[in-house]
Amino acid sequence: MYLNTRALILAATLAVTSPLMAGNLPNPTLDEAKVLAQAQEMQNQTQPEKRKFVKNELALTPEQAEQFWPIYDEHQLALRELNRRRIENILSYARAFNQGSLNDKTANALAREVFDIEKDEVALLKHTYRYASEATSPVQAALYVQIEAKLRARLRFEETDMLPLVK
Template sequence: MHHFARLIFVTALLAAPAWSKEAKHEYTAEEAQIYANMRALQEQVGEGKRAFIEEQLALTPEQAVKFWPVYDAHQAGIASLNKRRLDNILAYARDWNTDTLDDAAADKLAREALDIERDEAALMERSYRKLKHAVPALKAVRYLQVESKVRAIVRFEQAAEVPLAM
């Protein structure tokens, strides 16, 4: 369970805002506690990430006024995708751990994972289009680079923790 908890930690780190909405699935007490811990952690980490982005982009006051609303919308989109991804991972883990992962469930989980990937790419594209009208393209690209690095770290941890289906 240690690896599973770490996977949830990494996945959830950026997703907490989406968890304030009602879930479609009844979570176990352990899962609910993990979500609660992640919401608390996200509140602490959120400002640090924002400060890091601010430092990396060195926005002028005029650019900042235009950038931060796009950033906030992008983060809300990422949080929603992270929530979907975490729900999908939890469903996979439940089926895997109870030895109930069959072809139909595996296909459904795979389709959801692919949908999330497509939706994430579309979000990045939409955000870039908005960003390049808010700030110079070089700064928009720099933001996407920083965001992509954060996403890559999260994805690496996810891949390392999810068991291979046999």
């Protein structure tokens, strides 16, 4: 399989997911299930570090923290769904690629899902910024969405850097 384990783990690194993340992917293979379990374990280890990093960067007052952390948690929950969709899309692409090529119908569906995920991610950042700026300040909210956007951009780069081009 061209798409290696590292690519899928990187795709899942920021997700808070269940071991059955690929629940909407028909018939996950044993290798896919193993990668998803590894991604879950990695997430369990990295999520507290991410929260600590955000906490240190934002330097919230106790009052701000009380209002901000539920917004953060909601954002992370929404990221879970985006990451699930992204990983399923990558797995679907890997399956098609490994079969030799993409047909037009599959390529169209995969591309549209990429666009939809990106659109939903921007909408999520806008939503989070709106509420975080009311809970903290516009500067702190901008910093938070900047942190999230940078992490997501790095994740997308790592994913796409490892994916072969469509043939």
